[in-house]
Amino acid sequence: MNQKARKYVDLFRQVKIASAATVDEKGYPQSRIINVMIAADEGMYIVTSRGKPFYKQLIQTGRIALSAMCPDCQSLKFTGKVKRVDQKWVDRVFEENPGMNEVYPGKTRYALEAFLIYEGSGEWFDLLSYPINRESFAYNAKEEPAGFEIMETCIGCGACLSVCPQGCIKEGQPYEIAKNHCLQCGACQEACPEEAIRRIHP
Amino acid sequence: MNQKARKYVDLFRQVKIASAATVDEKGYPQSRIINVMIAADEGMYIVTSRGKPFYKQLIQTGRIALSAMCPDCQSLKFTGKVKRVDQKWVDRVFEENPGMNEVYPGKTRYALEAFLIYEGSGEWFDLLSYPINRESFAYNAKEEPAGFEIMETCIGCGACLSVCPQGCIKEGQPYEIAKNHCLQCGACQEACPEEAIRRIHP
Numbered sequence: 001m002n003q004k005a006r007k008y009v010d011l012f013r014q015v016k017i018a019s020a021a022t023v024d025e026k027g028y029p030q031s032r033i034i035n036v037m038i039a040a041d042e043g044m045y046i047v048t049s050r051g052k053p054f055y056k057q058l059i060q061t062g063r064i065a066l067s068a069m070c071p072d073c074q075s076l077k078f079t080g081k082v083k084r085v086d087q088k089w090v091d092r093v094f095e096e097n098p099g100m101n102e103v104y105p106g107k108t109r110y111a112l113e114a115f116l117i118y119e120g121s122g123e124w125f126d127l128l129s130y131p132i133n134r135e136s137f138a139y140n141a142k143e144e145p146a147g148f149e150i151m152e153t154c155i156g157c158g159a160c161l162s163v164c165p166q167g168c169i170k171e172g173q174p175y176e177i178a179k180n181h182c183l184q185c186g187a188c189q190e191a192c193p194e195e196a197i198r199r200i201h202p
Numbered sequence: 203m204n205q206k207a208r209k210y211v212d213l214f215r216q217v218k219i220a221s222a223a224t225v226d227e228k229g230y231p232q233s234r235i236i237n238v239m240i241a242a243d244e245g246m247y248i249v250t251s252r253g254k255p256f257y258k259q260l261i262q263t264g265r266i267a268l269s270a271m272c273p274d275c276q277s278l279k280f281t282g283k284v285k286r287v288d289q290k291w292v293d294r295v296f297e298e299n300p301g302m303n304e305v306y307p308g309k310t311r312y313a314l315e316a317f318l319i320y321e322g323s324g325e326w327f328d329l330l331s332y333p334i335n336r337e338s339f340a341y342n343a344k345e346e347p348a349g350f351e352i353m354e355t356c357i358g359c360g361a362c363l364s365v366c367p368q369g370c371i372k373e374g375q376p377y378e379i380a381k382n383h384c385l386q387c388g389a390c391q392e393a394c395p396e397e398a399i400r401r402i403h404p
Contacts, residue, residue, distance in 0.1 A: 019221030019269040021233040029231060031223035031267035033277035033327075051350065051388015051401070065233035067221040075235035103329065103385070108367035111389035125235075127305065148253065165310035183305070186253015187313035199253070 001041045005139040008124055011068075012076060013039035018068040020046070022057035030057065036066070037093040037114075043139065044117040045085070047093050047100075051111065058082050058115055066117075072128060080120015080141065089114030131166040131181035144201050147184045150174045153196040160188035160197060203243045207341040210326055213270075214278060215241035220270040222248070224259035232259065238268070239295040239316075245341065246319040247287075249295050249302075253313065260284050260317055268319075274330060282322015282343065291316030333368040333383035346403050349386045352376045355398040362390035362399060 001009065012018055013036045020034040032054060038045035044066075048054045058064065065079040090112050094100050104112065119140030126133040136145040150160065154174030161169045168181035169188060174196065177188070189197040203211065214220055215238045222236040234256060240247035246268075250257045260266060267281040292314050296302050306314065321342030328335040338347040352362065356376030363371045370383035371390060376398065379390070391399040 017271050019223070019233060021221070021223030021231040021267065023225050023229060023231050027225060027229065028265050028281060029223040029225050029263075029267040030279075030281055031221060031233065031269040032279045033269050033271050049385065049387035049389070051386055051391060053348070061231075063230050065223065065231040067233040067235050069219050069235050077232075077234045079230060079232055102332065103334070104367045104387075108365060108387075108389060111365070111367065111387040111392070130304065132305070146255070163310060163313070165306045165313065183251065184253055185251035185306075185310075185313040187251070187310060189253060190313070 001043075001139040004135070005137045006039075006041065008076060008078075008122060008137045009039045009044055009139070011070060011124070012036040012044060012066060012078070015068045015070050015076070018066045018076075020054070021065040021067075022054060023061055023063065024053065024057055025060070030054070035097070037097050038089075042116065042118060045089055045093060045114055046117065047090060047112045047114050049111045050113060055113065059084065064117060066122075074124065074126045074128070076122060076124055078120055078122030080117055080122075082115050082117045085114050085116045087114065089116075131168045131178070132183060134180055134182075145179060146201050147179045147182050147199070148177055148186065148189055148197050149179075149200055150177060150188075151196045151198065153194055155194050155196070157193065159191040159193060163187040163191045203245075203341040206337070207339045208241075208243065210278060210280075210324060210339045211241045211246055211341070213272060213326070214238040214246060214268065214280070217270045217272050217278075220268045220278075222256070223267040223269075224256060225263055225265065226255065226259055227262070232256070237299070239299050240291075244318065244320060247291055247295060247316055248319065249292060249314045249316050251313045252315060257315065261286065266319060268324075276326065276328045276330070278324060278326050280322055280324030282319055282324075284317045284319045287316050287318045289316065291318075333370045333380070334385060336382055336384070347381060348403050349381045349384050349401070350379055350388065350391055350399050351381075351402055352379060352390075353398045353400060355396055357396050357398070359395065361393040361395060365389040365393045
């Protein structure tokens, strides 16, 4: 895992309280609060019990999305792949998170299974600075920075700049979007008379 | 909307910071931090901009799941249906959330669309009390309390009680699970020699 990804994986662990999204057997989204129990170079470890729909959805789909809120209105989101790992990881989780013993005392912990989120990509987002700030990251997967870009067919009319809520478009030939400060609202794309603005990852 | 549901819808609004899960065009889960902007008897209002994958996913699937963390380690989760509503609701949202003007100043707010989460069911969950505590709620939809129940074929052997992390099973004929205190871990079901325990909403 690269240093940037490790920084954000550690942040997921540090805020601890994250939301985990899965897709159920009907294809509908499901979400619940979880804790990222261990952050490591190979990914993030979580636990859940075999009796839960969450468990079934992880096993059946192998997919999970996370989001979390850091202090001061910075947020994290992530989507990636997950696999069940050996129950020795349940023990490791209880070592590193002793409060878990109050919820699952003694051997009752073995109702739980551990999962490793072993690859995926995500983004950190700070809504409270002006202009807003964002950074993408990934491990064992490609970074997929979202957002918009202005192509060579730009005629320099400035329509995009005039509608940008964050004023993050720079004049030039073509005009240029500062992607790290972009809300990704798409107002520029709607305003462009030349259809010279496109979404990067559609 | 009944009083209990209104209490939890108001709580989503009060904590403000929630995680919203959707399913993307590949069938994968996606998640991001959002704000519940208005809580009302007809549901919860949120906004997003037309340029975002979130917008596209809401329009295409009509489904959303929310989860949120309240102070003191209580959590909320919810899954339900969503529809786009008139842009006058964008104005209402900005009236009730004036901080939005800093992110989308002036007319740039109309890059946003408003959505109403008009039905669904959810659960409040308090992990810090012992035994843990939970309550389900719903509006314009049936409550779907999850968890396990012990059937008449129970032989009263007590295997379930001995493995319950929360000690929330009461002796009797049949034994009985206190559903509001249950972790829904499924340990009891695995331990029952008579297969007399079943998941309520599989």
